Amino acid sequence: MNTSKILAAAALSLLAVAGANAETYDGVHPLTSANSRAEVQTGAVAAARAGNAYGDAADAGVEAVASTTDRTAVREQAVAAAHNPLQSLDRRAFYRDQVPAAYSKPKVSFTRQAAL
Template identity: 50%
Template sequence: MKTSHILAAAALTLLAATGAQAETYEGVNTAVSTKSRDEVNAEAVRTASAPNQNVTRGSRGPETVAVSKDRALVEAEAVRTAYAPDQNVTGGSRVNSKVISTMAHPMDARVQAQQGSGAVAK
């Protein structure tokens, strides 16, 4: 019985010794730079003394935006999209499903009604 305990202890000691190996120390990494210390210091001084470096974005008024469409066109698209039927339903809502709108778009119905009433009034 004592022999089995000694063998078990020896096996555990051997297992612990092989599993607990530390990494080797490679030392401090050397810095790789193409600039000299004086060039880096001069760049740091220029950057630190730059005007308005801590101004938050938008604190000097609204920023300019490049306009690509007419405002009325964008508003019309937004209204049409807001009134679109089934706008919250997607094809992925159910497995193997297709979205087939059963509702007429309110803006189309309104235009058809206006055209229909205009045609009768003539």
């Protein structure tokens, strides 16, 4: 019984050795660049300063936006939206896209008043 186990282990180890030698190693491939180290560094600096050449607005430059809304009106709208507790409520999160009545505009204020 022991000899059959030893022979089986020897056969498996021979198969493992034969499978391990199936691929050859050619070493590290030689460098095939014609540029010197200084030329590569200069090109890298130029590419880094050029920015993203593949971006959507790479050639657009600075674009001015003309707004007709008053700055205070925009600020008031932003403050009102920030204080609205139901601002981020999404209808798609509810059954049949119906917002329950419990989530309608609250009748009480969520802000606290200082006691006198």
